[in-house]
Amino acid sequence: MKNFGVILFLLSLFWVAGCQSEPERAYTSPVLAEEWSVKMTVSGGIMGLLQSIEVQSDGAYAAADQRVGKIVKGEMTADDLATLEQLLSTLKFSAPENPPICADCFVFDIEIESGGRKMLIHADDITTDDSGIGELVKFLRGLLETALK
Numbered sequence: 001m002k003n004f005g006v007i008l009f010l011l012s013l014f015w016v017a018g019c020q021s022e023p024e025r026a027y028t029s030p031v032l033a034e035e036w037s038v039k040m041t042v043s044g045g046i047m048g049l050l051q052s053i054e055v056q057s058d059g060a061y062a063a064a065d066q067r068v069g070k071i072v073k074g075e076m077t078a079d080d081l082a083t084l085e086q087l088l089s090t091l092k093f094s095a096p097e098n099p100p101i102c103a104d105c106f107v108f109d110i111e112i113e114s115g116g117r118k119m120l121i122h123a124d125d126i127t128t129d130d131s132g133i134g135e136l137v138k139f140l141r142g143l144l145e146t147a148l149k
Helices: 002-019 078-089 134-147
Strands: 024-028 036-044 049-056 060-065 070-075 092-096 106-114 117-124
Touching (some): 036 134, 060 134, 078 134, 092 117, 106 134
Antiparallel strands (some): 036 049, 036 106, 049 060, 060 070
8 A cells, every 4th residue: 555655646746747838948030131041841741741932032932842843933022021021030939848749740840041040940730839930830831832833
């Protein structure tokens, strides 16, 4: 009976420790220099999606769907480019120390390069909105989907 009490106590400690929230690391995006670029790669899901979009500071973009070998190049409108610049300059990304495992989620890898500095962001369907990059991902996915129609 004494062993049962010790085991119950240890199990309750593990349960409480497992329920605590993980500390987060917060990052702000690099200051946008005259020339910058942002690239987002979307992968995963049940169908094994692998798409990417890269946008340059002048509004030129290249969208690709690696599964079907399609690449589309184009120019963003001035309004869309201004929206993207605003999203990038106000970006505040928070990453949990131990993100949850997400089977069959879409994974978003974002690279922001400006002034010789590069910021790399990794998130998935579960962590995107809470991480602070939800609006950026939504905007870039919209551009990607429109380009690849």
